[in-house]
Amino acid sequence: QAGLTQPPSVSKGLRQTATLTCTGNSKNVGNQGAVWLQQHQGHPPKLLSYRDNNRPSGISERFSASRSGNTASLTITGLQPEDEADYYCSAWDSSLNAWVFGGGTKLTVL
Amino acid sequence: EVQLVESGGDLVQPGGSLRLSCAASGSTLSSNWMHWVRQAPGKGLVWVSGLARDGSFTGSADSVMGRFTISRDNVKNTVYLQMNSLRAEDTAVYYCATGSLDYWGQGTLVTVSS
Numbered sequence: 001q002a003g004l005t006q007p008p009s010v011s012k013g014l015r016q017t018a019t020l021t022c023t024g025n026s027k028n029v030g031n032q033g034a035v036w037l038q039q040h041q042g043h044p045p046k047l048l049s050y051r052d053n054n055r056p057s058g059i060s061e062r063f064s065a066s067r068s069g070n071t072a073s074l075t076i077t078g079l080q081p082e083d084e085a086d087y088y089c090s091a092w093d094s095s096l097n098a099w100v101f102g103g104g105t106k107l108t109v110l
Numbered sequence: 111e112v113q114l115v116e117s118g119g120d121l122v123q124p125g126g127s128l129r130l131s132c133a134a135s136g137s138t139l140s141s142n143w144m145h146w147v148r149q150a151p152g153k154g155l156v157w158v159s160g161l162a163r164d165g166s167f168t169g170s171a172d173s174v175m176g177r178f179t180i181s182r183d184n185v186k187n188t189v190y191l192q193m194n195s196l197r198a199e200d201t202a203v204y205y206c207a208t209g210s211l212d213y214w215g216q217g218t219l220v221t222v223s224s
Binding site: 035037039044045046047050051056086088090097098099100101102103104 | 171
């Protein structure tokens with residue numbers, strides 16, 4: 001199954017803003033929107049947002065998501081050391097009847 | 111809040127079989143789609159298999175089609191992944207997750223090696 005496209009790495013300074021991108025097609029990101037997951041080393045993924053820009057309870061407002069066409073974005077403002085993690089986007093693909101994932105973006109907070 | 115606990119991971123020889131379990135508390139699994147997602151060492155997340163809440167749909171990734179089967183036991187509130195004809199490339203941490211990937215278990219490690 002074809003996956004979503006994410007940049008492998010992004011580096012930003014403390015308290016800066018990072019924007020991560022995720023590109024799919026009209027059958028996945030462009031259709032159902034994307035979810036964003038955060039994964040710290042050695043831990044399971046955690047949902048940050050779903051259906052483009054809905055945050056589960058307990059997720060900081062510093063995390064916001066959006067979508068334009070087949071590309072989804074996650075913006076993290078006021079970067080903190082604990083934001084250093086791998087970030088994955090995913091979307092349900094209506095033609096594959098499967099979740100497809102991006103390869104993940106490793107965010108480094110300098 | 112939903113809590114998921116996977117079990118059943120082990121070291122198994124190529125060609126062998128394993129059954130993973132995912133036990134839920136805080137919610138009835140029958141009201142959720144359920145999925146298995148795996149992560150090979152140092153690699154990204156890959157969807158493995160999914161099961162509709164009413165059991166009307168099951169799906170699997172091409173890489174495991176015909177070898178892995180997802181099922182559920184509503185009485186035990188548990189989802190299973192039966193894995194047969196295991197290969198070295200199936201080595202991974204296997205996570206179960208609820209329908210919109212909103213809740214995840216801690217994962218269970220499957221190692222396929224002789």
